[in-house]
Amino acid sequence: MPPPPLLPSRSLKRGYDYIVVGSGSGGAAVTRRLVDAGADVLLIEAGPAGIGVADIDDPARWTALIRSGFDWGYDYAPSPLVDGRTIGIPRGRVLGGSSATNAMLWYRGHPADYDAWEAVGAIGWSFADVLPYFRGCEDWQGGENAWRGAGGPLRIERDPDPHPVPLALVEGARELGVPAVDDANGADNEGAGLADFNISGGSRFSSARGYLWPVFERENLTVAVNSPAVELGIDGRRCIGVKYLHEGTLVETRAAEGVVLALGAIGTPRLLMLSGIGDPADLGSLGIATRHALPGVGRNLQDHPLVQAINFRAKRPLGPVRGNGGGTMVNWKTQAGLAQANAHAFPVQGPSATAEAAAAHDLSGDVFAIGAGLMRSRSRGHLRLLGAEPDAPMEIQPNFLAEPEDVADLIDAVDFVMALTGTAAFRDWFAGHAAPARRLDRRETVAFIRSACSTFFHACGTCRMGEDELAVVDSRLALRGIDGLHVADASVIPVIPTCNTHAPATMIGERAADFLLEPARNLHVGRRTRTEELP
Structure with a gap:
């Protein structure tokens, strides 16, 4: 097996075509597809690169990552229903997100799970719609068939x-x-x-390894690690950029085409609310000015x-x-x-x-x-x-x-x-x-x-997609009421599927890229910053 790559150190620019916030299952997928299409992309990750770390690479040592420096350390609140106990909810804080810290299982659930999404208002998300994207994720050891994919970014073995x-x-x-x-x-x-695992040659095959490592050297990808996002830049009804800490300094970077949130079912609603997007009553009680009322933000949490x-x-x-x-x-x-x-x-x-x-x-x-x-x-x-x-x-x-x-x-x-x-x-x-x-x-x-x-560890649903007033994103993963802002992670799931959420979140990232690129297939990407055409 070749040695892991080095993460190139690139100077930050004032603006990019797209900014992706969060490098987990959905974020890695959407980043790779945008980069492949020629867009200039900044990927922001709160945690470190995590490359060459034995506890990450060795499948048998994944439990050592819980409550480590690669974990956000979140807890579910106590409830009398579980004897008043606090339950830890591990979430990866590292390049690759939870795909770099989880148990590496790869499952998409039952076809009826996705037909249920469409039934509750996620138009165009039936199993027939999403199957090609699941297959496109996969490099399945058994080879390609009507249900499985081969040659995709993520290696899957037993x-x-x-x-x-x-x-x-x-x-x-x-x-x-x-x-x-x-x-x-x-x-x-x-x-x-x-069981099906994201493991190859006895080593973890995370989303970072499958989607990001192969394009580290591309000039149109900049990865900023150890850079937690703190607020979205909103101008009227448009998201224009992201504020984040980089090397201890608050930085604001602009996005000419759009911002994609992929911080997961906890991080994405958190950043939206910190930016004044959520339930006005909840925001007002904390002294946060409402920039855009979306009362569904943070609701519908499922696990x-x-x-x-x-x-x-x-x-x-x-x-x-x-x-x-x-x-x-x-x-x-x-x-x-x-x-x-x-x-x-x-x-x-x-x-x-x-x-x-x-x-x-x-x-x-x-x-x-x-x-x-x-x-x-x-x-x-x-x-x-x-x-x-x-x-x-x-x-x-x-x-x-x-x-x-x-x-x-x-x-x-x-x-x-x-x-x-x-x-x-x-x-x-x-x-x-x-x-x-x-x-x-x-x-x-x-x-x-x-x-x-x-x-x-299957938290999802807190920014669910749909067409009703409590939906946070529409069926094309665009935030309702704010231009230039999309979500590509498990928070958009309306009904939890009968599986681990890594595979569905990856599929969501793949679809998010398609939605973003579709209107620009025959146009210039980054009209304000770039001149070359997409393939």
Whole structure:
């Protein structure tokens, strides 16, 4: 494998065609496509380059990145629904965003997920509309077919030597009636099988590596790392630039064609509100002058609730961690009549528990775990600023377990995981319960879920797209009421899909670039700053 590239150091100019704020899944994709089209692009990233960092590159060490210098360190606010606990919500603060710090899973969910987007007002976002963009992202090890892409920026592989506990999960699920699935990124994601990862040659394949590294040397790309954005430049009804800290100095850079926000479901609404775009009542209470009223900013927060996790004693040592510490997955229906799978489980090659659950149970010795969660969660939350300063705290509340149906589905999910250890597949591994310490009745299971409820890190929906008054962006990802401002990250998702959000956010970035470039395909890009035509 060639050595990683050096990030070129370029002097900042006063203006560019486009400024992209945030270099994660969506931001990296839109940046690359704009650069490929010949636009002059400034990419602003709050965190460092993160190139050549062992904890980032080694798939087995990704959990070390949580609460590290590459993590924003956000928390979900306490709620009585989760026993008053504070739940950490890791978000990458590094080139590549969360794609450089996550568990590297690549899933797009079920085709019906995107038909649901169109049904609630995201016109042109059905699965038939988005499938070409998913395929365009991919360099799938199995090669191109009707569902998968090859030759795209992001390498996707499966673990060539899975750990036996993850394999037992697949076989045990089959014994319980869950079908095998050869490709959960195909026509249906229900079933048990090997997981798809953004890993190549045993190393993480982040969005930075796939989309950005190959174009570092292009003269029409400038990357400013360690440069947190603090405010948008607004002139009347147009976004004209971005204010950000660069080498400790406040800088304002202009964008001739437009600004693209890709800071994620927490960072994007935060920057909008700090810039005076949001609910006037909320902004006014903080002394922030309203530049543009958009009451939907920060609403509709969604995430998948995770029971972290159900821990079991192992009959023998687990051995070295393989891959990302997982390796397989299972999606299933908690009720036979459901239209699509709503629950998800994954293996952990070691113990896994919230701090509270770990303190209440003995997890010493040889222990493995299975995380269980809900992929069709109904609960909705919010994000609010608690101050007008750029570094002011926020109230980030997902309202986990607010809907009784979510709790009922999680009870079924925990029961399914408990039943797995009674299958022949786990006969050589299961030596007893660890956390919880025994099988639980329904009341006890609810109590355990509340104490063990955590997050899949799938925050989305806080700047949702649509055509109604609470929509923040329209179906072409343009901010409603402000020219020259687009959003290209998971915040625009109207309904959370049944998958990890990295792949959908990447697809959104790809589409954002197409929307931006479409009117200029036969025109000059950056009329005010450039003369060459797009291809």
